[in-house]
Amino acid sequence: MSNHDDPDNDPWRGHNKSLPDLNDVFSDNFRRFKQILPGGSPSSFVILIIIILLAGVGWTALYTVPSDSVAVVQRFGQYIKNVPPGLHLKLPFGIDTAKIVPVKRQLKQEFGFATPGANDPYQSPKGQEGQRETQMVTGDLNAALVEWVVQYRISDPVKYLFEVREPSETLRYVSESVMREVVGDRTVDEVITIGRQEIESEALLKMQALSTKYVMGISIDQVQLKNINPPKPVQESFNEVNQAQQEKEKLINEARRDYNKVIPLALGEKDQRIREADGYRLKRINEAEGDTARFNALYAEYIKAPEVTKRRIYIETLQAVLPGIQSKIIIDESTNNVLPLLNLDAQQGAKP
Template sequence: MILAGVALVALLAWTALYTVPSDSVAVVQRFGRYLKDVPSGLHLKLPMGIDAATIVPVKRQLKQEFGFTTPGAADPYQSPQLQEATRETQMVTGDLNAALVEWVVQYRISDPVKFLFEVREPSGTLRSVSESVMREVVGDRTVDEVITIGRQEIESEALTKMQALSTKYAMGISIDQVQLKNINPPEPVQESFNEVNQAQQEKEKLINEARRDYNRVIPLAEGEKDQRIREADGYRLKRVNEAEGDAARFSALLAEYSNAPEVTRRRIYIETLQKIMPGLRSKIIVDEQTRSILPLLNLDSQMEKKP
């Protein structure tokens, strides 16, 4: 009897005590009916199956993968089934081209009560919602946008639409991020697509090189042009100022000449001689009153010519 009592007490304690991890809450049900949410820590409940506590990781970021599988995943809805991995990535773009799209959805459980009771298999429903939305978003774009320039826009639009459907279906899920992974054309045309992609990259490379040369040559030519213009403006101002100075000097000289013509004429004559005379090697000064000039025989020059 004592052993039976001890066993009964141990069974009651085992079924009455439970621990909630720090990143989770426990949803307590009494005879299957929702009772309350319990935060993390050690708690008691009615034993023997009267109360049932379901642990829900509300603070943990969960994810679902489409088109590939991460080894060791504990969540059965995280990775696709083996026969579904290829099918769910096959999509048709808006320009009727085929593409293989792989993506990841990261989400959290925002409302554990709705997550447990409002929708049957909410994780499986989220996979269906994600695939439906991704096919819709990819189907509205060309294959070039899907593979190259439109990835960020696709991720943003898919996130918005997935969250809207999750709220509409009361799934109790908050989607944090939608991230595109590998996007490739189907295998039969992958080699041709790679050639086209390489040609596109070569085109972009040549365009960038041409822009680089343009940015190097044009500013240099613009600088030389501006320098030539400034030099021309400087020369123009110099010539104008010199001409204005010469005109002002001539006007001043004319005014002085008008006041004393003989003095001014003589001063101009003397100044001119001062400029000319230093450059002359031989100078002959003749008196204006002399009637005739005696011929000069340069004996020194004649002696130098003799052998």
């Protein structure tokens, strides 16, 4: 006997029984559901259905837009309008959808490192991607590990949502491409030391141009370089070279400081001595010219009256000499011996 002929295997327990009536099944379940309702009346069931519908409408129609964002409303997937911050209504049950876009918030993307607690999945690199995106080759065929940050805002939420697929991820690719291009045009010394500001400015301009070209709806505000290091195998040697260069610059600055301190002082002393010599020269020349003029004038008067001039010169000389002599002895021309007139003891005790 086959399994099909076995009445125990028949789900309807035999071929003689007919299939259950669907109306009877629905009526039986509806009767049981009414017994669950308070009062068990059909009106209570209608009220419960209305309450559920109203709750569904309120849950799916009300939404709140934060103060730093706008909502982009779509109806069956088609863009309708932008909604400002606040409490708003939309068509319920998925007819209208509202996507919140933070247009007033400054966002950032980090390359080579990650800030803990970031909510944006595209803010920080994933896994080994961070180590890969920092490895760059400079223009002089050296390697460098470059870390940087891009700060941006969403300027046009419609373009941000609908023009480019995954605009945040696209921005990461654009930023990495531009930074590799800018770093590849410079030497490793410029990248690590003196060329940081130029790299930031050039990268910012190129990123802004590409974001405008790709219609990403993003406004890039700043590109800031963080840590820039040589590869780890040569990092210690590079630090020693960098330290030696810094020591060299330090010694050069100290030498310039001493030069600026000593040389102006020496130049000032030189000018002072030259002016003193010029003054002394003019003084001696003027004195010599004055003496010459006085002698010539005296000689002219001497020629006119030799005896008178000679006597006047003699008297003027005595007037200049005699006040300096403390003791004076005046004798007659006929006196031959002056010893009786000299008091030698008094002369010896007198002060010079």
